[in-house]
Amino acid sequence: MNSTSDPGDREAARRSLEALALGDAFGERWFPLFRPPRQAYAEVRARRTPHEPVWHWTDDTALALALYCALEEYGRVEQDRLALYYAQAFDADRARGYGHGMHVLLPELLAAPGDWRTLAPGLFEGGSLGNGAAMRVAPLGARFHANLGRVVEEAERSAVVTHAHPEGVAGAVAVAVAAALSVRGEFTLEAVAARTPEGLVRAGVLRAAEVPFTTEPWKAADLLGNGQRIRADDTVPFALWTAARHGNDLEAALWSTAEGFGDVDTTCAITGGVVGAATGVEGVPAVWRQKREPLG
Template sequence: MSFTLFPGTRLALALESLAGLSVGDALGAQYFMPANKPADLLDARVPEPPWEWTDDTEQACCLVAALAEGDFDRDGFAETLARRFDPGRGYGPGAIVMLREIQQGLPWPIAAAAAFDGQGSCGNGAAMRAAPLGAWHADSLAHAAAQAVRAAEVTHAHPEGIAGGVAVSVAAAIAAAARLHGHKPEPEQLLRAVAAHTPASVVRDGVTEAAQITGGVAEAAYRLGNGRRALAQDTVPFALWVAARHLQDYPAAVAACVVSGGDVDTTAAVAGGVVAAYTGVDGIPPAWLSAREPLPAWLAAAGGE
């Protein structure tokens, strides 16, 4: 089923995905503190607020601020990332070096290509911020994939890092489209569609394997990884398996990420952004949304909230 999206609708979809991403990120990050017990989340007991968000949310806010009609503005996005980044939000050392280089005037293609001794980054940065971009392009999986490549390339020159961003963007586009036309995809159907639009990569192989996993979250984390290596290859397939299996249940999706351990803030951000693209903000528990630290004021000033 085809449909037309107007700019206001695109932005609304992106912002609801951003809400799910940021709450998942902020809540997931609480479980790096030893006093907070992941098992409590299964009984709906959550840490005391406020929940501060991390670089996952900061980068996603920068992405949403860059969304507009036409091709994704890579130069503007790079400038916003470099101007807004706060090293205290949990950025990795490589990202800090890259963004400081861009701040100092190094063109982003050079900075991204130089990362990790010229290999480029295959980390999670492109994937963890990508869901709102996919929600924006809910009317075209091809556009969601193509624009995700453009958005990823600003910081991730490695093919796996780019593939991670594409996979998450396409998943969010599928979820938002399903919300609009009222036909929820089966988990296997969603994951196979994501794989079909993701470039050949270990990430795509992982998403393909995820489509075949019918057991529980422990099996999925064992077979796919849980983000412990902080690479797109061992993070994106698992987070998308969680989102596909819990597309109607935001709390269950976040809980599945938390109890699986690993890079919890990022897996919960990815899954949360995709699930909220389907459920809308109404799927997020109001108490969780209130507990999340407010999004940056500059996002609203840029017309993104």
């Protein structure tokens, strides 16, 4: 089955994917594995480009790329096929930083993709409410931006394959809607909240809408969460706040997101996917684009 989306939608999705991967790889540089916390803080505050010759991306990009490829092939979320794409991405490189739940779920889906219907709801007593469905979904929102109702529907369908908890789904919806609105030039936190299901994620986005953009990013992260708890409601509001704060400047958006630390590869991936859906990656320093691991 070939994609039914027009080329413009596919271009927006690709912009979002490239920027998501850049944000992911950039954000990963600030983990203690690469820099002690004090050094990371000083370098982020000084806006010092990470020195590593290659910025590798993580599971955030691996699964975003799987979702992107599935949409390229089918033109919509075909859930059983998407489950297989996720499982194959995991199997190709299990050392990308996947969470415990995905180490449990995705090997099972490799052999029986349709089993997501029974296995995903059983993760963590009611399904995962982690940020995994949110971190990968921005290109989907960019692709279907012309129809916000479809953005919500497709985001929900992409989420439940691995994240069946309502908050995990809501995180994906919020990010997908934000990316769609970014492409349309209509991105506000209030508009995202209006399309996000009731619950903790929506409440967090509404709180974010009340935080002035003059607030220091580290303070906003304190107020909204920085993903340290790996939950959608602890990750999405801050990432969307920095995306809204710098809606036309991907470089500034990623630096501001990094100031929040926490699950910084994921917050930067979300911010990157949303802002980059409109801007692309051309405006960031050329050395960033050169250092980021290719998508293949």
